Amino acid sequence: MRKKALWTLGLVAAGLLLAACAPNAGQDTLQPVGDVAKQQKDLFVPVFWVAVGVFVIVQGGILYIALRFRHRKGRDVMPRQTHGNTRLEIGWTIAPAVVLAVVMVPTVSLIWELARPPEDGALNITVEGYQWWWGFSYPDEDMVTDWDRPITIADTMVVPTGRDVYLSLEARGGGAQDANGDPDFQVIHSFWVPQLFGKQDVVPNRTNHIQFRVDEAGTYTGQCAEFCGLQHGRMKLEVVALDPAEWEAWVENQQTLAPRPTDPLARQGEELFLNPLSDGRGACTACHAVGDAGGAAAPNLSHFADPAHTCFAGCNWSTEDREALAAWLANPDAEKLGSKMPDYQLTDEEIDALVAYLYSLT
Amino acid sequence: MASVSVPATGGRGLLRRPTAITGFWSWFTTVDHKKIGIMYGVVAFFFFIIGGLEALLIRAQLAQPDSTLLNADEYNQIFTMHGLTMVFLFVMPMSSALFNYLIPLMIGARDVAFPRINAYSFWAFLFGGIFLYSSFLLGGAPNGGWFGYAPNSTTDPSIGMTFYAIGLLITGVASTTGAVNLAVTVINMRAPGMTLFRMPVFVWMGLVVQFLLVFSLPIITIALFQLLFDRRWDTAFFDPTRGGDPILWQHLFWLFGHPEVYILILPAFGIFSEVLPVFSRKPLFGYQFVVFSGIAIGFIGFGVWAHHMFAAGLGPVANTAFGVSTAIIAVPTGIKIFNWMGTMYGGDIRFTSAMLYSVGGVAMFVIGGLSGVTHAIVPSDYQQTDTYYIVAHFHYVLFGGAIFGIFSGFYYWWPKAFGRRLGEAAGKLQFWLLIIGFNLAFGPMHILGLQGMIRREYTYPETLGLTFWNQVSTVGAFLIALAVLMFIVNVIRTHLKPRAEIVEDPWDARTLEWMTSSPPPVHNFDEIPTVHSLDEFWHRKYVEDERTGRLVPAQAGASDAHDDPHGGGHAIHLPSPSYWPIVSSLGLPIIGYGVLYSWWLFGLGALIALVGFYGWAFEPSVAEE
Numbered sequence: 001m002r003k004k005a006l007w008t009l010g011l012v013a014a015g016l017l018l019a020a021c022a023p024n025a026g027q028d029t030l031q032p033v034g035d036v037a038k039q040q041k042d043l044f045v046p047v048f049w050v051a052v053g054v055f056v057i058v059q060g061g062i063l064y065i066a067l068r069f070r071h072r073k074g075r076d077v078m079p080r081q082t083h084g085n086t087r088l089e090i091g092w093t094i095a096p097a098v099v100l101a102v103v104m105v106p107t108v109s110l111i112w113e114l115a116r117p118p119e120d121g122a123l124n125i126t127v128e129g130y131q132w133w134w135g136f137s138y139p140d141e142d143m144v145t146d147w148d149r150p151i152t153i154a155d156t157m158v159v160p161t162g163r164d165v166y167l168s169l170e171a172r173g174g175g176a177q178d179a180n181g182d183p184d185f186q187v188i189h190s191f192w193v194p195q196l197f198g199k200q201d202v203v204p205n206r207t208n209h210i211q212f213r214v215d216e217a218g219t220y221t222g223q224c225a226e227f228c229g230l231q232h233g234r235m236k237l238e239v240v241a242l243d244p245a246e247w248e249a250w251v252e253n254q255q256t257l258a259p260r261p262t263d264p265l266a267r268q269g270e271e272l273f274l275n276p277l278s279d280g281r282g283a284c285t286a287c288h289a290v291g292d293a294g295g296a297a298a299p300n301l302s303h304f305a306d307p308a309h310t311c312f313a314g315c316n317w318s319t320e321d322r323e324a325l326a327a328w329l330a331n332p333d334a335e336k337l338g339s340k341m342p343d344y345q346l347t348d349e350e351i352d353a354l355v356a357y358l359y360s361l362t
Numbered sequence: 363m364a365s366v367s368v369p370a371t372g373g374r375g376l377l378r379r380p381t382a383i384t385g386f387w388s389w390f391t392t393v394d395h396k397k398i399g400i401m402y403g404v405v406a407f408f409f410f411i412i413g414g415l416e417a418l419l420i421r422a423q424l425a426q427p428d429s430t431l432l433n434a435d436e437y438n439q440i441f442t443m444h445g446l447t448m449v450f451l452f453v454m455p456m457s458s459a460l461f462n463y464l465i466p467l468m469i470g471a472r473d474v475a476f477p478r479i480n481a482y483s484f485w486a487f488l489f490g491g492i493f494l495y496s497s498f499l500l501g502g503a504p505n506g507g508w509f510g511y512a513p514n515s516t517t518d519p520s521i522g523m524t525f526y527a528i529g530l531l532i533t534g535v536a537s538t539t540g541a542v543n544l545a546v547t548v549i550n551m552r553a554p555g556m557t558l559f560r561m562p563v564f565v566w567m568g569l570v571v572q573f574l575l576v577f578s579l580p581i582i583t584i585a586l587f588q589l590l591f592d593r594r595w596d597t598a599f600f601d602p603t604r605g606g607d608p609i610l611w612q613h614l615f616w617l618f619g620h621p622e623v624y625i626l627i628l629p630a631f632g633i634f635s636e637v638l639p640v641f642s643r644k645p646l647f648g649y650q651f652v653v654f655s656g657i658a659i660g661f662i663g664f665g666v667w668a669h670h671m672f673a674a675g676l677g678p679v680a681n682t683a684f685g686v687s688t689a690i691i692a693v694p695t696g697i698k699i700f701n702w703m704g705t706m707y708g709g710d711i712r713f714t715s716a717m718l719y720s721v722g723g724v725a726m727f728v729i730g731g732l733s734g735v736t737h738a739i740v741p742s743d744y745q746q747t748d749t750y751y752i753v754a755h756f757h758y759v760l761f762g763g764a765i766f767g768i769f770s771g772f773y774y775w776w777p778k779a780f781g782r783r784l785g786e787a788a789g790k791l792q793f794w795l796l797i798i799g800f801n802l803a804f805g806p807m808h809i810l811g812l813q814g815m816i817r818r819e820y821t822y823p824e825t826l827g828l829t830f831w832n833q834v835s836t837v838g839a840f841l842i843a844l845a846v847l848m849f850i851v852n853v854i855r856t857h858l859k860p861r862a863e864i865v866e867d868p869w870d871a872r873t874l875e876w877m878t879s880s881p882p883p884v885h886n887f888d889e890i891p892t893v894h895s896l897d898e899f900w901h902r903k904y905v906e907d908e909r910t911g912r913l914v915p916a917q918a919g920a921s922d923a924h925d926d927p928h929g930g931g932h933a934i935h936l937p938s939p940s941y942w943p944i945v946s947s948l949g950l951p952i953i954g955y956g957v958l959y960s961w962w963l964f965g966l967g968a969l970i971a972l973v974g975f976y977g978w979a980f981e982p983s984v985a986e987e
Contacts, residue, residue: 025813025814025826025827026814026825026826026827027813027814027815027826028812028813028814029745029746029812029813029814030812030813037745039741040741040742040744040745041742041745043739043741043742044736044739044742044745047735047736047739047742048736051732051733051735051736054732055728055729055732058699058703058728059725059728061703062703062706062721062724062725062728065703065706065707065711066706066711066713066721069642069706069707069708069709069710069711070711070713071710071711071712071713075710077710077912078643078710078904078912078913078914079642079643079644079708079709079710080644080708080912081644081645081906081912081913082644082645082647082704082708083645083647083648083649084647084648084649084650084651084701084704085647085648085704086648088704089648089651089697089700089701089704092696092697092700093651093693093696093697096692096693096696097690097693100689100690100692100693100735100738101689103689103735103738103739104685104686104689104738107685107738107739107740107741108682108685108686110740110741111678111681111682111685111740111741112678112682114741114744115677115678171602185517186513186517186602186603187511187513187514187517187608188511188513188514188608190673190748192748192816194745194814197744198673198741198742198743198744198745199673199744199745199747199748200673200675200744201673201674201675203608203609203674203675204513204602204603204608205602205607205608206609206675208674208675221826223816223819224816225673225747225748225749225816225817226511226673226748227506227507227511227514227748227817227818228514229506229514229518230434230435230438230505231434232438232818232819233434233437233816233818233819233820233821233822234434234819337433337434337435338434338435
């Protein structure tokens with residue numbers, strides 16, 4: 001009977017453990033891919049097992065003592081009145097201190113290693129935190145576009161495999177600008193892609209750095225980890241790591257303007273996008289840019305339909321989801337409460353045209 | 363029970379002096395530490411229920427991916443208020459409740475040093491809590507997290523974070539005055555012979571906590587004033603566009619916030635240190651180690667704050683220093699665990715509800731302590747900070763440690779305060795339900811955090827594979843709620859039943875508070891006992907056989923175990939009830955609303971407070987005979 005109960009318990013435990021290894025655990029820190037995330041896991045795992053050892057000793061001790069010395073009926077002898085044992089107590093002061101000292105050695109060395117200056121030949125990317133989306137610009141000299149600005153993208157960060165990447169993290173505003181022309185709502189964010197690297201905060205007036213490398217091509221998800229206001233939960237991103245050849249092609253494509261659409265609907269959308277909307281409803285280019293036209297307060301849409309641009313609007317939706325884009329344009333606040341994107345009262349026809357235009361920007 | 367008569371003349375006061383010491387209205391004017399302690403307890407428990415309901419809302423929201431039960435705005439208010447409520451309106455005041463009720467009894471005093479300030483602290487806390495919660499009706503509750511990071515907290519367009527700043531300033535007044543009061547009480551009001559190292563560990567931890575409060579609250583007070591000024595009068599302390607520094611808030615907040623963690627947990631350590639010896643029938647193992655490690659925790663607790671900021675970019679030197687100091691603080695904490703185990707070792711352990719909660723609390727705290735040590739591993743903390751791993755960690759510390767300790771204290775001291783034992787069978791059932799629910803609720807959060815679930819997100823996508831453990835956690839949260847409900851039923855049933863037994867010393871206890879009747883008379887002790895040793899009461903009941911080290915019951919009359927129960931009482935002067943504490947503290951929330959809405963209201967509040975203090979200053983502490 002007892003054996004059966006143990007079996008059941010074991011099966012339940014095994015089932016729970018299996019469930020823990022979910023197949024699509026895209027932010028699992030224990031399945032690292034990037035070099036930094038691997039180092040961080042390699043530091044965590046041995047410490048975890050040390051903690052498990054201490055756990056077993058202490059909890060086992062508590063259980064043993066609780067069972068061994070529990071009151072039994074009929075035994076009414078007063079226990080020995082021990083008041084302490086200085087040797088023993090000094091022992092269990094020193095023992096944990098020694099364990100901790102040992103653990104701190106690799107800890108301190110990795111702290112310093114991760115803080116090292118950029119490697120030669122590292123790719124520089126400026127990560128910009130806005131309320132509530134991520135922007136990325138590439139300040140290196142060979143990353144300039146035909147219209148003399150650094151390549152600038154949003155929501156997905158594209159990197160080459162096998163090359164060090166040096167991130168400079170900067171907090172920007174949230175779309176609107178205050179009376180002095182400074183971006184409003186500059187708040188703290190935290191940049192985190194669990195399978196590539198641990199997080200660093202993105203702090204106004206400061207520039208923090210992360211240096212990492214990823215050797216496997218693929219898409220990695222991440223998100224803002226520091227509470228940054230209403231839509232903190234939906235401030236996400238994806239990192240797209242490309243093989244060197246694909247990377248070259250991607251850079252070249254980014255440096256040139258997307259060809260003008262030929263489809264009449266998309267042409268109509270281009271009209272709408274580049275010019276103020278009718279009835280003084282505002283203009284898309286007040287905040288968004290395509291090529292050299294437009295503002296910088298909202299995601300740069302120059303290559304919205306580029307295959308590496310996998311998601312949009314704080315990475316809330318897949319770029320493949322045209323209907324999500326249409327719904328987003330129709331009523332941003334309903335789709336993402338508090339979003340800084342204004343509702344321009346677009347008609348269904350206007351939305352269709354704008355969607356067609358954006359999907360022409362490969 | 364001896365009675366104390368309070369004369370009925372008003373004397374020199376502005377108002378006619380209140381005279382009632384029993385009945386409904388007496389609670390509003392009382393300065394009796396026991397009544398104030400009970401009021402602290404009732405109000406704190408009420409907020410515990412509110413905070414718990416907020417937790418259930420959070421868990422209901424997270425039970426499924428892409429949930430729309432709450433929207434982002436509602437969720438942010440709920441999780442912020444859950445944190446604020448549990449920290450500032452439940453655990454802190456519940457510790458005040460226990461300290462208030464018990465410290466004077468445990469050190470053999472008749473009351474606290476400043477009885478009217480004691481009442482003032484309670485009313486300020488209550489009004490602060492009401493003020494914070496009134497924000498729900500006045501435009502939105504605080505929504506920037508209990509940690510209120512600037513500049514998000516200064517730029518958020520809703521009114522919530524202004525309520526946060528003022529509300530916490532008011533409860534801060536309550537905590538500061540209360541802390542000074544209790545510290546002075548412990549230092550100055552001890553019974554003859556009660557040297558510092560004859561004090562129960564609970565009183566020691568109380569003293570350490572009061573010092574932590576006195577030194578850490580001014581820091582958060584400054585930060586809250588800066589936040590308030592930034593929000594209300596457009597100053598630029600934290601505004602990066604005008605030379606302010608967002609990181610300043612973090613330093614100030616955590617320089618308060620980390621000692622605050624020990625303010626929350628040390629009372630539970632004190633409770634464990636009282637309950638474990640009593641039910642093991644052995645003295646605390648290594649009393650001085652336990653006391654000194656508590657003091658050490660208090661000191662080192664001021665030197666670890668930046669481990670909340672490892673990812674903020676303070677640089678490798680700071681991260682190394684604070685990583686090491688965080689590891690160091692694990693040492694005195696570990697000492698306590700081992701000493702508690704040593705206390706139980708070789709004992710005759712009776713697993714009452716109180717004992718179960720203490721042993722369970724120690725075991726759960728160990729888990730929180732171990733995950734805490736992993737935070738000191740700075741590079742891996744870059745992965746874990748701001749994830750559910752941290753949420754798991756501090757719930758094991760603050761729920762597993764502090765709240766289990768509080769429940770242990772309830773079961774242990776209930777007969778002292780009310781003369782009735784809580785139902786033991788129900789208590790044990792509640793314990794098992796709670797510990798299972800607790801582990802189901804918070805255990806999976808370790809896994810969720812490592813799987814990349816961030817804190818404070820109002821929903822998560824299905825694609826991250828987080829759903830299963832979130833559902834387990836939600837089930838656990840509702841089991842916790844059931845256990846708390848069982849406790850409430852237990853309390854009600856206990857008090858509905860006619861009082862069958864007279865419980866004077868139900869647990870064969872060790873300390874002074876059990877040397878008077880239960881509940882104690884207004885004046886606590888008919889005659890103040892003279893203390894000869896640690897665990898005075900125990901040593902009056904048993905004497906140690908020098909040869910074997912074993913205890914034998916003391917011979918009747920062999921010691922002064924029985925102070926004459928009818929000796930004193932009549933000639934004892936106790937502080938008289940007063941209207942002024944409640945009046946002067948009522949000014950605080952009105953000043954608060956004034957800051958928000960109108961200078962007239964501000965002036966009115968200030969006037970009420972001033973009149974209150976004026977009346978107070980000219981009122982003799984004891985009414986004239």
